[in-house]
Amino acid sequence: MSNLHARDYQPDRQGTLDGIRVLDLSRLFAGNVLTQLLGDFGAEVIKIEPPEGDTLRGWKTEGIETHWKIYARNKKSLCLSLRDPRAIEIIRKLVPSAQILVESFRPGVLEKMGLSPDALLALNPSLVVVRISGWGQDGPYAQRPGFGTVIEGVSGFAAINGFADREPVLPPMYLADGVAGLYGASAAMIALREAEMKGRGQVIDLSLLDPLFAILGPQAANYRLTGKVKPRTGSRSTNSAPRNVYRCSDGHYVSLSGSIQKMTERLFRAIGRAELIDDPRFRTNSDRLRHAEELDAIIGAFIGERTQQENVAFFEEAEVTIGPIYDTPQIMADPHVIAREVIADYPDPEMGHIPMHHVVPRFAQTPGSIRTPAPALGQHNRELLAEIGISPAAYDELKLAGVICGG
Structure with missing residues (x-):
């Protein structure tokens, strides 16, 4: 089990x-x-x-x-x-x-x-x-x-x-x-x-x-206001930047979000790029959305030099919102998931025990x-x-x- x-x-x-x-x-x-x-x-x-x-x-x-x-x-x-x-x-x-x-x-x-x-x-x-x-x-x-x-x-x-x-x-x-x-x-x-x-x-x-x-969300309202259809943006957001999935040096991925101004400024300081706070490309959320590709390149380069575990530890220490992209075995082994009993094993005649989500x-x-x-x-x-x-x-x-x- x-x-x-x-x-x-x-x-x-x-x-x-x-x-x-x-x-x-x-x-x-x-x-x-x-x-x-x-x-x-x-x-x-x-x-x-x-x-x-x-x-x-x-x-x-x-x-x-x-x-x-x-x-x-x-x-x-x-x-x-x-x-x-x-x-x-x-x-x-x-x-x-x-x-x-x-x-x-x-x-x-x-x-x-x-x-x-x-x-x-x-x-x-x-x-x-x-x-x-x-x-x-x-x-x-x-x-x-x-x-x-x-x-x-x-x-x-x-x-x-x-x-x-x-x-x-x-x-x-x-x-x-x-x-x-x-x-x-x-x-x-x-x-x-x-x-x-x-x-x-x-x-x-x-x-x-x-x-x-x-x-x-307000898809219809936004279309009526702008006349534009929301594009597919992968893991990026059309509302805030940075927000994406980034590849780590070990081939795993992390998700990161800087959806409020203070979080983004904290992120820039953490990666040693405090000058980006006043960079006209990245000064405001609207600026960052217009230059999301450049912003992702900077963040992605930093993250790409570290493993998933190293990235999570580093950014959590800096109080930047980050999380690992898990597959099912990682979810089942995660200490928070286990402590919260998000999943529990119940007796089953065919499997011995079957893991299933707890009551939500x-x-x-x-x-x-x-x-x-x-x-x-x-x-x-x-x-x-x-x-x-x-x-x-x-x-x-x-x-x-x-x-x-x-x-």
């Missing part, structure tokens, strides 16, 4: 959201991020999976469902064939006991299943229904496939990501889905507050496009917890269906008919 903290699951731990039941019909990443966050803080998340399981189960590394193990923690699995009307009836019977329902079908599919928002709210008037889609429930693109890759292009993210002389760069992870999942969790809590105060549920139309565009964010009085590992497909079928009056004999009959799967 690694040098990360070894933790055990805490099945009896309660969280702030204890008593909140979430029916999760979503697939892939955004919905799983959303409900994992709710589950970490005590919600009972019932993952309703198709016979083949949530698509996230198929994202394997060396044959192991690492994505599923992390993002399905603190969840229960109920496996149903939703093409069968009897499975839809089971969902109908679960809806009155839930506070939140999350789905990510293409717009209109929920309605075709007989589970339209109106139908759901008729069963449970205080239900919060989170509808995740690529483009939203309406608009000209509503029926288009909405994978995050496409959204990351249309949102404007890819256009400003990368270097000016290269093609736009998509993120190497699930950025649109992850951002939507975080927005979705906060939206669900806001709507739940309304439901608790007024007994009135509602539908949340959560596209992948809206949240990602929202975090890109950190609450002083009511911290979240990792209570249970990700469930096997249909692991909680009998438990959950017994709640709605399905007897063992009826369960076996539904299982034989293929209405209930897994378990």
Whole structure:
């Protein structure tokens, strides 16, 4: 096992959201991020999976469902064939006991299943229904496939990501889905507050496009003001200089920022170039932005003579904002990451222990917890269906008919 903290699951731990039941019909990443966050803080998340399981189960590394193990923690699995009307009836019977329902079908599919928002709210008037889609429930693109890759292009993210002389760069992870999942969790809590105060549920139309565009800053406002499109600048900033990634003598990299005037002046003194403080090319932030290439050459030459570790130690001593560019092994070995338990090792039958991110964010009085590992497909079928009056004999009959799967 690694040098990360070894933790055990805490099945009896309660969280702030204890008593909140979430029916999760979503697939892939955004919905799983959303409900994992709710589950970490005590919600009972019932993952309703198709016979083949949530698509996230198929994202394997060396044959192991690492994505599923992390993002399905603190969840229960109920496996149903939703093409069968009897499975839809089971969902109908679960809806009155839930506070939140999350789905990510293409717009209109929920309605075709007989589970339209109106139908759901008729069963449970205080239900919060989170509808995740690529483009939203309406608009000209509503029926288009909405994978995050496409959204990351249309949102404007890819256009400003990368270097000016290269093609736009998509993120190497699930950025649109992850951002939507975080927005979705906060939206669900806001709507739940309304439901608790007024007994009135509602539908949340959560596209992948809206949240990602929202975090890109004042792109539209800046364009209207200047008539110019923000260029790709690599790791440089269009707002402040210096700010870049610099190569060290050992082939590793550091990131450095002088986003306030005093920090830049401190940097110039530290590298023995105090005269640059009054150099007309670098006197103000605006000056530095116009001469960023020259500035980077000066800083890069200094950094290039030292190893990553030497650079970090030197600039930290000078109180200049710097940090190493880490790969995954370096992150896992970092003393701050270990001390803060950013990652912890949890028991796993296939890996011995699996490292996963700890509960985020950190609450002083009511911290979240990792209570249970990700469930096997249909692991909680009998438990959950017994709640709605399905007897063992009826369960076996539904299982034989293929209405209930897994378990």
